[in-house]
Amino acid sequence: MEKLSNPQKTIEILQKYKFVFQKRYGQNFLIDPRVLEKIMNAAEIGPEDCVLEIGPGIGTMTQYLAERAARVVAVEIDGELIPILQETLADYKNVVLIQNDILKVDIKELAREYGNGRPLKVVANLPYYITTPIVMGLLEGGAPVANITVMVQKEVADRMQAGPGTKDYGALSLAVQYYAKPYIAANVPPNCFIPRPNVGSAVIRLTRHETPPVQAEDPALMFKLIRASFNQRRKTLVNSLNNSPELSCTKEEAAAALEHLGLPPAVRGEALTLEEFAGIANYLAAHGAGKEGDR
Numbered sequence: 001m002e003k004l005s006n007p008q009k010t011i012e013i014l015q016k017y018k019f020v021f022q023k024r025y026g027q028n029f030l031i032d033p034r035v036l037e038k039i040m041n042a043a044e045i046g047p048e049d050c051v052l053e054i055g056p057g058i059g060t061m062t063q064y065l066a067e068r069a070a071r072v073v074a075v076e077i078d079g080e081l082i083p084i085l086q087e088t089l090a091d092y093k094n095v096v097l098i099q100n101d102i103l104k105v106d107i108k109e110l111a112r113e114y115g116n117g118r119p120l121k122v123v124a125n126l127p128y129y130i131t132t133p134i135v136m137g138l139l140e141g142g143a144p145v146a147n148i149t150v151m152v153q154k155e156v157a158d159r160m161q162a163g164p165g166t167k168d169y170g171a172l173s174l175a176v177q178y179y180a181k182p183y184i185a186a187n188v189p190p191n192c193f194i195p196r197p198n199v200g201s202a203v204i205r206l207t208r209h210e211t212p213p214v215q216a217e218d219p220a221l222m223f224k225l226i227r228a229s230f231n232q233r234r235k236t237l238v239n240s241l242n243n244s245p246e247l248s249c250t251k252e253e254a255a256a257a258l259e260h261l262g263l264p265p266a267v268r269g270e271a272l273t274l275e276e277f278a279g280i281a282n283y284l285a286a287h288g289a290g291k292e293g294d295r
């Protein structure tokens, strides 16, 4: 069967099945072989790998993945796409198709069943409406995942990769960078999809750290500090921590933590590195401060 990665073939299949795009599922299908090649290069799929593909759509990228990997497990929520996928993937015996919501799938279990003892590689043109829960679920959930190569909204890719002091830097940058090293592999314009999305897109690769790049004694406390500082971005860190309903931290305790780390008393969270957030969290934990319900 002719590959799907061109507009004519995609339209032919969609018409054959009278497929109606579901906006609520973030359906924008790739129709550009050059973009698919870029995704394959960024994902570095080898013949031993088991790939988890989230949202295969009509199977355009699944065909590329199946030609390179030992196995592809493709999880698609939309039941209307299943008969289409059964046709477009009929020649690829190494594809396992699962109809489910990826947010309800036990990925650890999936890795045990199909991973052959190796960590999964995740590759997807993501449904943009659930990018953050999918990516954070993969990073935080503890499933064996070596890397994640995904198409996301361009702004989201920029936020994941941003460093301190830039406008895109925020809680998502720090959460992603605690677990993985981000690298934007390509920017992708709307005309590479059917239908065209209203936003620009980018392919980002997240390579999981074997050990976190900073030593936080209590990562949950560090993430509370991070959320508190970016919820009130324009306030000083001392005020943000003191105002946070998630924390119990006096201004004096926050000021002492900053002084201990040699940071200016009026510093804002947006100027701090992950290492500095870890340092503040460690100081507060060691001095019995910071946790909610202490007082």
Ligand code: SAM
Residues within 6 Å of the ligand: 025, 026, 027, 028, 029, 030, 054, 055, 056, 057, 058, 059, 060, 061, 075, 076, 077, 078, 081, 100, 101, 102, 103, 124, 125, 126, 127, 128, 130
């Ligand atoms: N991979 C295809 C491609 O590149 O042409 C389709 C990508 S499209 C942007 C996103 C896909 O994710 C759609 O097929 C959509 O139905 C599916 N999807 C949306 N929400 C999902 C969910 N919660 N779980 C699994 N798949 C989902």
